[in-house]
Amino acid sequence: MSFREKTAWVTLCAIVAVSLLYVFHMPTPFVPNPTLHVVHAMGASVLAYLVIEAVAWLVLRWRYPRDAREPKDEREKLIDLKAIRIAYYVLATASLLGIFITLHVANAGDVAMGMAVFLAFLLSQVVKHAVRIVYYRRGF
Amino acid sequence: MAPTVVTNSIRRLRFEHDEMTQQDLAERVGVTRQTVNAIETGKYSPSLEVAFRMAEVFGVRVDEVFHYGPAAKKR
Numbered sequence: 627m628s629f630r631e632k633t634a635w636v637t638l639c640a641i642v643a644v645s646l647l648y649v650f651h652m653p654t655p656f657v658p659n660p661t662l663h664v665v666h667a668m669g670a671s672v673l674a675y676l677v678i679e680a681v682a683w684l685v686l687r688w689r690y691p692r693d694a695r696e697p698k699d700e701r702e703k704l705i706d707l708k709a710i711r712i713a714y715y716v717l718a719t720a721s722l723l724g725i726f727i728t729l730h731v732a733n734a735g736d737v738a739m740g741m742a743v744f745l746a747f748l749l750s751q752v753v754k755h756a757v758r759i760v761y762y763r764r765g766f
Numbered sequence: 767m768a769p770t771v772v773t774n775s776i777r778r779l780r781f782e783h784d785e786m787t788q789q790d791l792a793e794r795v796g797v798t799r800q801t802v803n804a805i806e807t808g809k810y811s812p813s814l815e816v817a818f819r820m821a822e823v824f825g826v827r828v829d830e831v832f833h834y835g836p837a838a839k840k841r
Contacts, residue, residue: 628800699797701810762800765809 629686629693630702631762636682638755644675645748664737668744705761713754720746773833776806779824795819 648671687694698706724742728734780786788806792799795816804810805820812820821828 628798631800693798696798699801700813700816701797701801701804765804765807 628702628762629690629696630698630705631759632686632690633683634755634758634762636686637679638752638759640675640678640682641748641751641755644671644678645745645752647671647674648748649745664741668741705758705766708761708766709754709757712757713750716753717746717750720749771808771834772811773808774806774831775833776802776820776831779826779831783824791820791823794823 648667651667721743724746725739728739728742732738776791780788780791788802789799792802795802796819797812797816801810801812805812805816817828817832821831824831
């Protein structure tokens with residue numbers, strides 16, 4: 627398994643773990659003044675993600691110093707571009723869908739809409755790293 | 767149009783060059799070992815530049831390393 631595939635696995639697992647924690651402990655946006663709760667939850671989630679990612683990256687770099695120093699070659703760059711392209715469509719679709727649902731179906735406010743866009747971003751990141759792993763393993 | 771494939775003789779050429787490892791070839795070509803493995807197993811078709819560099823490392827023409835077209839399967 628290449629160093630980049632390892633980092634893709636680490637990032638994917640970190641995003642999924644933090645997202646699940648966030649979703650299950652997410653303060654409801656349907657309270658009178660939800661903004662502060664939501665900001666706290668999002669801030670804690672982002673911080674937890676950054677800590678996990680940094681620690682995992684340092685461990686990987688320590689265990690595979692030679693692989694970590696190697697620049698990306700053409701195949702790895704192409705895999706990144708393909709993954710980003712697919713993630714872009716996921717982000718655009720999920721964001722628009724989230725905005726439409728929060729505004730016109732759930733009749734929720736701005737905070738709920740912001741959360742929907744944030745979740746769309748998380749989903750796009752999950753897709754990006756999952757696609758990277760698939761391309762690394764299956765080829766194209 | 768009949769489907770075409772790109773096959774290669776990298777495994778054989780490595781064997782003929784003192785059993786050169788994928789890592790050695792990767793370092794001389796300037797890609798990662800995983801990319802050499804992906805090319806060798808047909809999971810990735812390299813750019814022209816990498817193809818020419820591989821041929822240069824083996825000291826052969828590029829069409830002796832990569833084969834294209836329906837007939838390529840027979841090699």
